[in-house]
Amino acid sequence: xxxxxxxxxxxxxxxxxxxxxxxxxxxxxxxxxxxxxxxxxxxxxxxxxxxxxxxxxxxxxxxxxxxxxxxxxxxxxxxxxxxxxxxxxxxxxxxxxxxxxxxxxxxxxxxxxxxxxxxxxxxxxxxxxxxxxxxxxxxxxxxxxxxxxxxxxxxxxxxxxxxxxxxxxxxxxxxxxxxxxxxxxxxxxxxxxxxxxxxxxxxxxxxxxxxxxxxxxxxxxxxxxxxxxxxxxxxxxxxxxxxxxxxxxxxxxxxxxxxxxxxxxxxxxxxxxxxxxxxxxxxxxxxxxxxxxxxxxxxxxxxxxxxxxxxxxxxxxxxxxxxxxxxxxxxxxxxxxxxxxxxxxxxxxxxxxxxxxxxxxxxxxxxxxxxxxxxxxxxxxxxxxxxx
Amino acid sequence: xxxxxxxxxxxxxxxxxxxxxxxxxxxxxxxxxxxxxxxxxxxxxxxxxxxxxxxxxxxxxxxxxxxxxxxxxxxxxxxxxxxxxxxxxxxxxxxxxxxxxxxxxxxxxxxxxxxxxxxxxxxxxxxxxxxxxxxxxxxxxxxxxxxxxxxxxxxxxxxxxxxxxxxxxxxxxxxxxxxxxxxxxxxxxxxxxxxxxxxxxxxxxxxxxxxxxxxxxxxxxxxxxxxxxxxxxxxxxxxxxxxxxxxxxxxxxxxxxxxxxxxxxxxxxxxxxxxxxxxxxxxxxxxxxxxxxxxxxxxxxxxxxxxxxxxxxxxxxxxxxxxxxxxxxxxxxxxxxxxxxxxxxxxxxxxxxxxxxxxxxxxxxxxxxxxxxxxxxxxxxxxxxxxx
Numbered sequence: 001x002x003x004x005x006x007x008x009x010x011x012x013x014x015x016x017x018x019x020x021x022x023x024x025x026x027x028x029x030x031x032x033x034x035x036x037x038x039x040x041x042x043x044x045x046x047x048x049x050x051x052x053x054x055x056x057x058x059x060x061x062x063x064x065x066x067x068x069x070x071x072x073x074x075x076x077x078x079x080x081x082x083x084x085x086x087x088x089x090x091x092x093x094x095x096x097x098x099x100x101x102x103x104x105x106x107x108x109x110x111x112x113x114x115x116x117x118x119x120x121x122x123x124x125x126x127x128x129x130x131x132x133x134x135x136x137x138x139x140x141x142x143x144x145x146x147x148x149x150x151x152x153x154x155x156x157x158x159x160x161x162x163x164x165x166x167x168x169x170x171x172x173x174x175x176x177x178x179x180x181x182x183x184x185x186x187x188x189x190x191x192x193x194x195x196x197x198x199x200x201x202x203x204x205x206x207x208x209x210x211x212x213x214x215x216x217x218x219x220x221x222x223x224x225x226x227x228x229x230x231x232x233x234x235x236x237x238x239x240x241x242x243x244x245x246x247x248x249x250x251x252x253x254x255x256x257x258x259x260x261x262x263x264x265x266x267x268x269x270x271x272x273x274x275x276x277x278x279x280x281x282x283x284x285x286x287x288x289x290x291x292x293x294x295x296x297x298x299x300x301x302x303x304x305x306x307x308x309x310x311x312x313x314x315x316x317x318x319x320x321x322x323x324x325x326x327x328x329x330x331x332x333x334x335x336x337x338x339x340x341x342x343x344x345x346x347x348x349x350x351x352x353x354x355x356x357x358x359x360x361x362x363x364x365x366x367x368x369x370x371x372x373x374x375x376x377x378x379x380x381x382x383x384x385x386x387x388x
Numbered sequence: 389x390x391x392x393x394x395x396x397x398x399x400x401x402x403x404x405x406x407x408x409x410x411x412x413x414x415x416x417x418x419x420x421x422x423x424x425x426x427x428x429x430x431x432x433x434x435x436x437x438x439x440x441x442x443x444x445x446x447x448x449x450x451x452x453x454x455x456x457x458x459x460x461x462x463x464x465x466x467x468x469x470x471x472x473x474x475x476x477x478x479x480x481x482x483x484x485x486x487x488x489x490x491x492x493x494x495x496x497x498x499x500x501x502x503x504x505x506x507x508x509x510x511x512x513x514x515x516x517x518x519x520x521x522x523x524x525x526x527x528x529x530x531x532x533x534x535x536x537x538x539x540x541x542x543x544x545x546x547x548x549x550x551x552x553x554x555x556x557x558x559x560x561x562x563x564x565x566x567x568x569x570x571x572x573x574x575x576x577x578x579x580x581x582x583x584x585x586x587x588x589x590x591x592x593x594x595x596x597x598x599x600x601x602x603x604x605x606x607x608x609x610x611x612x613x614x615x616x617x618x619x620x621x622x623x624x625x626x627x628x629x630x631x632x633x634x635x636x637x638x639x640x641x642x643x644x645x646x647x648x649x650x651x652x653x654x655x656x657x658x659x660x661x662x663x664x665x666x667x668x669x670x671x672x673x674x675x676x677x678x679x680x681x682x683x684x685x686x687x688x689x690x691x692x693x694x695x696x697x698x699x700x701x702x703x704x705x706x707x708x709x710x711x712x713x714x715x716x717x718x719x720x721x722x723x724x725x726x727x728x729x730x731x732x733x734x735x736x737x738x739x740x741x742x743x744x745x746x747x748x749x750x751x752x753x754x755x756x757x758x759x760x761x762x763x764x765x766x767x768x769x770x771x772x773x774x775x776x
Contacts, residue, residue, distance in 0.1 A: 001576070001604065001629055002542055004491045004513075010636050032443075040441045045433030053428045053616035055420075088476050088620070088642040095641045099512075103392045121640050124487075125392075154390055188389070216389065228441035230647035232476070241389055248398050252509050253483045254476040258646045259618035 005104070009124050014344055015116060018329065022338035028371035030358040031338040033164065033313050039284050040228060041277050043264055052259040058251040060086025060235070061262045067269040068221075068235050075196075076210035077219055079237045085246055086257045090194060090234035093220040094121040096249045097190055100242065101154040102127045109153040111139060113316075113345035113355070115164050115192065118157055129347040134166050136307055138174030141181075148185040155188040155218075160208055162195035162312030165345045165357040169310055172205055179211035188216040188242070197226045197278055199311040200286040209237075216241055223265045225313070226278060231261030285313070285361055292360035295369045299376040304356070315358045316342070321383050322354025328378055335374040393492070397512050402732055403504060406717065410726035416759035418746040419726040421552065421701050427672050428616060429665050431652055440647040446639040448474025448623070449650045455657040456609075456623050463584075464598035465607055467625045473634055474645045478582060478622035481608040482509040484637045485578055488630065489542040490515045497541040499527060501704075501733035501743070503552050503580065506545055517735045522554050524695055526562030529569070536573040543576040543606075548596055550583035550700030553733050553745040557698055560593055567599035576604040576630070585614045585666055587699040588674040597625075604629055611653045613701070614666060619649030673701070673749055680748035683757045687764040692744070703746045704730075709771050710742025716766055723762040 022029035065084040104126030112131035130151050132139045160170035182189050191209050209217040222234035268274040304317040325341035342355025410417035453472040492514030500519035518539050520527045548558040570577050579597050597605040610622035656662040692705040713729035730743025
């Protein structure tokens with residue numbers, strides 16, 4: 001069988017295997033990024049017009065595009081509705097952007113670590129991934145400048161607000177600096193913001209795209225983390241030089257996003273009901289984060305270091321005594337605990353041992369302590385084995 | 389702006405422009421392939437479990453995969469549920485297949501004419517499209533053999549049941565012969581069947597994939613033509629050598645298909661209610677087809693030749709005096725009539741003037757006669773202009 005060259009770059013998905021193993025009900029899973037079942041809002045369908053069953057526009061529902069543009073403008077993103085493209089979850093933005101920009105060997109600039117599924121989507125199309133190290137307040141700026149001086153990436157892909165996996169939120173200063181650098185080197189920005197609304201403090205920072213003066217950009221988000229992921233409704237907003245191409249790529253990919261989910265999303269966006277739901281969601285996740293922090297202090301204080309995430313769904317742990325965390329998976333699963341090893345979030349996994357991503361939204365607080373206790377024991381055992 | 393090489397192959401979509409123009413309510417549109425609004429079934433959502441709002445499996449809902457496998461087996465397609473992948477409309481099958489097989493210059497084998505959006509999807513990835521002429525009962529077999537002897541296509545993409553645009557249904561003999569040739573030359577078959585259930589006579593013929601002995605295959609279908617296109621729910625069934633790759637490509641494209649639409653599709657597939665709906669649908673479309681045939685006989689008998697379609701949504705007209713039908717669009721739209729020129733359905737449009745695709749499902753019978761009368765007048769005028 002002669003497949004495309006691309007297929008040789010399809011990685012066996014470690015995540016698929018972990019998540020499959022984590023399906024067993026007895027497993028305490030810190031692996032995924034699923035919203036808590038209890039916080040999925042109850043939605044009504046009775047009022048949906050029958051016309052939503054018909055084919056729709058590739059751009060998406062006009063009213064939803066208007067609502068998304070209005071929300072983006074409120075964040076400082078200069079745009080109007082005809083720059084909004086509704087996508088089948090923001091994962092599709094990555095697929096469309098890869099198609100738009102990436103030939104085999106095309107350089108793209110990513111954070112290290114970065115979102116695993118983005119890395120895979122870009123590598124599938126043959127991207128040469130250049131990275132810049134992530135600090136607690138955003139990318140290391142000297143390194144970023146050096147990369148831009150030495151390379152000509154087709155785009156920079158950044159997740160500045162509660163990054164998956166590192167939970168980093170870029171500071172105001174770094175947002176400004178990154179925008180200025182991208183303008184200076186005329187590099188397109190793809191800014192991915194699934195977690196913006198899952199914020200646990202009063203801090204807020206406008207998107208980097210709102211700070212750009214001349215560079216092109218794509219801003220992408222989703223209702224998956226705040227409403228219902230099963231709807232598969234996300235969006236992108238793009239500068240006018242990019243939009244028409246993205247629209248045609250969308251049409252070729254799946255004609256248009258399902259209208260049922262678009263209609264449901266429209267019932268929520270910008271509404272009082274949605275604001276109330278978001279407030280509940282933040283309270284709920286803040287409690288889970290706090291419970292995780294308490295349990296981590298009990299079991300991981302000697303093993304690892306971490307920042308307390310101010311938003312998003314993850315803790316990112318740095319082991320004081322690094323080891324390949326992929327080797328911990330099997331013994332952890334044997335103890336009915338699942339987690340996400342840190343290595344796959346890097347372009348060069350073997351060079352970055354010793355990180356773990358732990359989701360705090362899924363495991364109920366009453367099982368949390370036991371789960372982390374077992375995970376800590378697995379790590380200690382592995383470190384003891386390595387030492388001997 | 390440096391785009392991928394691929395983007396240079398993104399065609400300006402004539403269809404998008406036609407369909408946009410056809411949106412005006414005063415336009416009588418024979419251009420699209422939309423189900424009639426009146427025949428969109430009323431669907432219920434009250435029973436949908438809240439869990440459908442959560443993330444789902446990339447493969448699709450297990451129960452839906454079972455139902456689709458059962459229907460396929462009833463058609464003679466040897467498969468089980470773990471070969472079924474739920475996709476975001478069968479357009480996505482084309483995107484996934486293009487990713488799986490096509491590098492720039494990869495040969496693929498298509499019917500001439502073929503489905504426009506498939507042609508575009510394959511060309512986007514750089515396919516070198518080899519074609520075989522379509523006859524009234526399927527491809528010209530001598531030509532098909534010659535193509536397979538001279539080329540080594542990565543796959544053959546065929547629409548054997550009420551093809552879009554030609555409305556051709558392959559005969560039993562040609563189905564057997566095509567299967568034997570694909571086996572002999574070991575060429576993968578992608579069989580696209582959106583229209584199988586929209587059949588207006590007692591004739592039936594099992595899919596070509598059910599007749600293959602050794603070649604690999606992908607069989608794809610959708611609920612868009614029989615239930616609700618707005619759900620964006622389609623499926624593919626693939627041989628085990630292809631399935632794992634398609635699954636990973638699906639995951640990278642959009643994680644999974646929306647679960648709301650999957651749940652709704654499951655309420656219908658295989659049910660008594662669905663069988664009743666399909667019977668009504670066939671009766672409705674048969675009447676519209678008959679009305680179109682009557683009006684065509686009145687206005688096009690001297691201008692064109694055509695077969696009466698036994699299924700699907702289209703008449704395919706061959707002008708007795710060929711001209712570039714794309715030039716008819718503007719004068720037709722000036723008369724508030726839209727149709728689909730035939731040229732874009734060919735790899736080499738300029739070599740195939742003189743075909744029109746006319747949809748018979750959309751325009752109400754009482755406006756049909758007037759619309760076709762105007763279109764015939766536009767054609768006569770153009771032919772008169774050409775003659776002078």
